[in-house]
Amino acid sequence: MTDAPRILIHTSDPAPMLARLAEVAPEIEARGHDSYDGLDPVLAEFRPDVAYSVAFQGRVGYPRAALLGAHGPQWIAVGGAGVDHLTPWDAGAVTVSNAAGVAAAMIAEYVFGAVLHFTLDIEGMAADRAERHWERSRLMTPLKGKTILIVGLGHTGQAVAERAKAFGLRVIGTRARPQAMENVDAVHSPDALPGLWGKADIVVLSVPLLPGTRGLVNSRALMAMKRDAILVDVSRGGVLDGAALVNAMRMGHLRGAALDVFETEPLPGDHPLWGLDRVILSPHCSAVYDGWAMQSFALFLDNLERWRKGEALFNIVDPDRGY
Template sequence: MTVGPTVILHTNATALAMKLLRETHPGLAVHPCESYAGLAASIEGTKAEIVYSVRFDGTERFPRSALLQSPTVKWVSVGGSGTDHLGPWDPEKVTVTNAAGAAADMMAEYALGAMLSFSLNLRNFASHQRARAWVPGSVEPIQGKTLLLLGLGHTGQALARRAKAMGMTTLGVRAEPRPTADVDEVHGVEALPALWGRADFIACCVPLLKATRGLIGAAAFAAMKPSAVLIDVSRGGVVDEAALLSALDAGRIRGAALDVFASEPLPTDHPLWRYENVIVTPHCSSAYAGWEQKALALFADNISRYQRGEKLLNVVDPKRGY
């Protein structure tokens, strides 16, 4: 017997999600949709009330209107943490949840790895290795260094824990400042002009909002230490890429580790590819074996809550973006 509500799994690989939901919610009406183009027709044909959606083919092509203009869709469960590709939406008509926290530990390890890569000079040593050149070099500790965390959500807090374990000083910025575990100082965004110059590493972990677009721009780079390293695991658009390029060309910062970009995939002719002191990764800091299972487990739990009429976990406020 079919048990409502009707669910669409909008991912490019629905087998795992189908298997999990059959185990946790036998009888639930679940339909796969593995393309952007087919989502509107799938919703129309099934009269789906819930859509689990992963942004698997870029932001620009994402079928936002198919979800938000549907008369039947009441809940969109985003399989990742970012929801900027959906905004704005009317929370009176549709509820949006995300999987924030499912990949926080992995993203924190990515950021820690980037810091260690720079402090241990690994990219420079790798270039010498390729040339079979024994060139004397040195390494430096991150112990005693200062990390500035932009955003103290799941990822920011996970990174703060690791940074403190490595003996670092942690400075945090969040929209509503309050004491936060493993963060030595917590400030509001208005304090950033005084914080840029204190940081050896800057980790960007904020959602893309109107208030955060271009947050790291020319003024920020001008205020940073020449030895500072930027690590971005947030969303393309938070860092002003033109300002970043200018800073790199002028040697105003040591380098950057970038997992997100204003245009994804990063165009092959983009200048960022050519910098030896820039790590470019394909938006994969949250992609690890097991992330999807965690996101789907949260979704399955929320389906049970939805069926019981209880409050859903990880409901996103469209005004705050998280």
């Protein structure tokens, strides 16, 4: 910790953040870097104490080795929630924090936008409109009384639970350390998932990518879900087995799936997911909204003030737990 730390802002567009930092702390020396390439020499020359970094081009090619190397900072503040692009790191050598919670409300809106897309059959109505067909027998599917399973009751999972209750859903969920939670009817350990998949009409994935969650939703899990269940994945690519999902949906399993994260991003143009019906595909954007980047940076500035005062940081990530 220093009175006027050197700060590196590593995003696709560091200019607005550099300007904001200059407003609130003009005594701080800061630099921006807008590429995954060329970070090593910048770190060697600038020697930042702190780096605010966003994985703005995905995990592939992210300069993890540079940031965690000999010239890396004492503290890496991740601008998003996921930190699997940095894992593993030595918590004794570097502190890593994240921006968990900043986009939880937006992600929860994405979840229910996707759910309603399927329960209201938006695609079917669009097809009828294109054909000028008046379907007299069309029925809506109410959410009230149905069960939603939230796999991962962190900031995002709790935001989903709050909105689920407004729709009259029964909410069940999992967290590493089960305890009673507001808006959740039953909290379980992840070990209970094999017995929970088949109880849910809606399954929401909102867990970090860890060794224990990689491939968590595999063929066995998918086939254990209700045939007409809706699956929404806002976790991290790799939690859901994409090939297993393709096979399950080709067999007519699941009412629909909304996927915002993928094992490989961008999703390759020849991936079979592109050709599936009853699937919503979005480019890892459920957390992205106008003003999100600066809200995340505002969280960082609050934490930076604590760091400069020698106070404990919030949102410190345990590398073993991934959050």
